[in-house]
Amino acid sequence: MNKDIAEGKWKQMKGSVKQKWGKLTDDDVQQINGRCDKFCGKMQERYGMQREEAEREFNQLNK
Incomplete structure (x- = not known):
């Protein structure tokens, strides 16, 4: 995900x-x-997640 898009949508995603x-x-x-x-x-x-797993979770936030 594009860094700027993620930062821009973060306020909307905080609750989720x-x-x-x-x-x-x-x-x-x-x-x-x-x-x-x-x-x-x-x-x-x-949560003790591996970095790759955490990155996948982050990328799922906007789907």
Whole structure:
């Protein structure tokens, strides 16, 4: 996904992200701000996901 598109849609997606991944805090969601690298890091930290899996999850957000 294009970085600019993800960052632009992030405000719309915040609620879905928090609902789907409840272990992410409001601060986590704020820090991610639509950036794949930040999202992947938080998913690895909170859920123990592999980076590739976290990237797939990030890409699924806009489908």
